[in-house]
């Protein structure tokens with residue numbers, strides 16, 4: 001069913017929410033705005049508002065979600081305001097942006113190879129890994145704030161941290177990245193090496209949201225959550241259709257036919273085992289969407 005709450009952006013009801021886990025309920029309401037002003041208007045008119053990126057770090061509860069979900073895939077422009085800046089709409093897919101900037105002889109983003117995301121989701125989560133994080137390349141972020149105002153934020157105004165940006169209450173609508181000129185062939189080789197590493201160390205053929213838990217700080221040092229989970233004997237641990245990957249212990253995977261509660265139950269089991277084995281409380285990296293009432 002579809003209704004039109006305002007002139008330009010139709011609202012879909014009981015809308016399917018595509019995520020990499022491939023489970024979970026529908027959105028009571030979903031809009032696909034195609035301009036930043038339309039995003040701002042929707043934010044002013046609806047509460048709560050959630051933003052769907054590529055769904056690569058998202059677990060939607062089996063009961064679905066209330067409020068309005070914004071899908072920003074139509075904010076998909078890529079521009080080059082100067083020789084070393086790329087300006088991307090929040091809905092641009094990160095892997096596509098990496099390929100395009102490499103083709104244009106601009107380096108930096110290839111360090112984020114193998115991370116499924118939209119530009120908005122990657123910046124909101126400060127996606128990254130062993131080769132760096134997206135915050136390293138951000139120059140300016142345009143947001144719609146919770147009051148529906150469009151604002152430009154300089155890098156220095158954004159409180160980027162490990163897998164966080166402080167922007168989750170806002171809607172990231174556009175990002176300027178500062179890149180470095182480079183030889184496309186060399187950049188392509190570098191991307192290939194990173195992708196090879198990930199192919200060999202991550203269960204990419206299975207349905208997951210990447211790392212389920214953040215790497216915790218233990219005795220002042222950030223340590224691998226995957227190693228703690230592995231040492232706690234969780235590899236291969238199962239809860240209904242969800243299991244801990246044998247290839248990478250921080251990946252929770254769901255078999256076809258499974259549901260969100262299988263994954264949530266398994267995360268709780270892993271948390272308990274790691275607490276028992278190491279005295280460490282894991283923090284979830286995966287974002288779980290639930291009804292607010």
Ligand SMILES: Cc1cc2nc3c(=O)[nH]c(=O)nc-3n(C[C@H](O)[C@H](O)[C@H](O)COP(=O)(O)OP(=O)(O)OC[C@H]3O[C@@H](n4cnc5c(N)ncnc54)[C@H](O)[C@@H]3O)c2cc1C
Nearest residue numbers: 053054055056057117118120121122124127128172209210
């Ligand atoms: C196989 C696999 C490998 C992965 N490897 C990595 C990795 O190496 N490093 C890493 O960091 N992550 C990794 N991830 C997790 C995921 O790719 C990142 O967290 C990514 O940033 C999610 O982006 P997304 O667009 O899919 O966001 P979503 O999953 O759709 O959303 C995640 C959160 O960001 C918010 N959000 C999304 N878009 C916006 C926006 N425009 N404005 C404000 N908030 C927004 C959502 O509301 C939600 O809270 C992996 C995931 C998979 C499936």
